[in-house]
Amino acid sequence: MEHAFANSIETSTQRLVAEKQKSDLLLSRMLPLPVLRRLRAQRAVPAEAFDAVTIFFSDIVGFTTIAANSTPMEVINMLNMLYRLFDEKIMQYNVYKVETIGDAYMVVSGLPQRNGNRHASEIADMSLALVDSLRDARVPHRPADLLKIRAGVNTGPCVAGVVGATMPRYCLFGDTINTASRMETTGEAMKIHISHTTKKALDEIGNYIVESRGKIDIPGKGSMETFWLLGKMGNVQSESPRCMRLNDYDQNLLELIIRS
Template sequence: MSLQSERYFVVNHSNSTEDRRPISALERVFTSTDENLEVISHLLEKHSMMTLYHLREDILNVRDLKSLNVFRRLSIYKEINSVLLIHIMKSMKSVTLTLWRQISAYYELLKTMECLSLGIMTSVHLTNVEPDQYLLATFQNYHMSMLEHLQTTLQYLHLEKMVDDIRVVEQILDNYQQSNIPALMENNNGMPFTAEDLILYNKELHKQMDQLKIVQLRLWTAVKETVRQDVWSARQTLAVGIFILIVVVLASPVLVLLLRHIVHTIETFARSIDISTQKLMAEKQKSDLLLSRMLPLPVLRRLRAQRTVPAEAFDAVTIFFSDIVGFTNISATSTPMEVINMLNMLYKLFDEKIMQYNVYKVETIGDAYMVVSGLPQRNGNRHASEIADMSLSLMRSLEGAKVPHRPQELLRVRAGVNTGPCVAGVVGTTMPRYCLFGDTINTASRMESTGEPMKIHISYTTKKALDEIGNYEMEPRGRLDVAGKGSMETFWLLGKVGGIQNESPRCLRLHDYDQNLLELIIKS
């Protein structure tokens, strides 16, 4: 506003026809403007201020002002006002919606007053000089810009519902539309209006400027009130935040203690869960161990996954049966504990031996010991050689063995082997067993019962399977009348060329644990 007032005084001073122009009023205006510009001097460039000072000096010292071309040099005021308006818009980055609308209205109002001031300056100049097309176009552009900014200001005032200011702005717009100057400015050929029209219109513009100053003051008061409310709201928010921070700081020791208690409780609970898990895993290992004694491990896995395991047919397996020669007489003349001790010694020896081969111990019934190879996991044609090697190893381990409670009596066994197809599956639910069915099992049992002590009696199918593998020594026994089978050609398995290796190559073993360790786990 100070710059606009100074510009108005400068225009009037430069267009005055008096020989002696009073300069004291101008000096007071310059001083007032400098005081207001001192606050925002950091925003203005030094070049702009020097241009303003040079203009002032020329106006105060030169008597023939028309020679200075003052009108064109007055653009410095517009330049400084533009800097201030841009600063206002840059200051609107972080404001509330209401404050943003009010500042926007204030900005548009300042632009309106700037254009109106420029229009007044131009109209004053037109009354004292010969008009040309440039001056008329400039005069028209100022008024068109003033109307655009004034209409934008009116829109913001409607949003803020400032009724009194809306009424003033609307009245200014109506007065401008009713005047004849807009119609005259549509034709800019020559001078379409007289100097008297400009003087009357200039007075009307001064009146509108005074009204807009009142609107400016009210709008600025509204802006300050909104800022005060926003600051108060921000202070309340800050106070609440400080209060919450104080509460948190005061309560933090209690929270830390509670957190430590919770962490300790969780750690205790986690340790108890870990101990329980270890105990559970130990019990599970015991149960798995016992179940693996009843069922093959692959079958046990499928049983857990499917709950039921269908019976499975195998095209070729080899079955081994053995029993103790004279076991009935030994049992009749021995105590039960002596019989159990003898069987335990024998079966422990057999169990340790068969662990070295790809075989599965099916069951023991009394003195009978049954082993199979080729199921539940198929091993190609190696089932016959696995059983043959195991049988030779078992017979060799019993050479010179005696009955524990009868040192003078040798412990001898018969062994029978047969190869052929069979069906295997899990039978029962309370105490499920993995059982084998088929004529191959019956024939293997007949090979054992018709054999001789410390010899391995094999069928023709087993002999044929071993011939395909090779390196086994066999001799024919001749034809033999077998109960339930008729006449059969059988053979004795004598040995293996090159001897028997301590451990045969094999696929996955059923359970590769040390026997003593298993007993300790079960007993614990």
């Protein structure tokens, strides 16, 4: 009886540990790993200011029309296909996916872990790769229609922190985010629209092909000179040298959870 009882306790403990690992892995998809570590250690994570990060926004061109002429299931399948493609691509770079809202996709580099001046080049390389991955792509349930995105990028300071308790989210705040969103909404199909601050950061790094769009009226910002990111001299870096791949990330995360 004692042996059976001990085996039962051991089995229950193993199941509990396995479920905890699953829940922690799910939580890691909602919060960056460094923030998750601090949250587990401190129970609270204070907001943090970052002097310079680079923000990427994208959305689907004509999404409202596509959604109006599609079933909800078709829209979900389309977004799932697109996000799975993007999620796989961005794991090759030193970036963090902040969130998706409808057809909007938001990514940042330079936080929660600072990476010097690499944030602009990481987002630039990622942006070029994402746009290139959709060349000649079709709406899954409307094969006659091309699937196109608009992309916008901006560089500047911001504040980031965990918001909420029941369902905590890692959120970004500041005008840098607003400007990045404006770059996307005022952009054009299958083009990467960047601000002057991003252009300046890329000029310091070098080897990026940028073209002035001239001055345009940006809602809420006034007249601004903006630019198109056209490409990169040589090959676009397909993988950040210091960034873990997806499988490595999951494995390292599980090892961290098991040890904690």
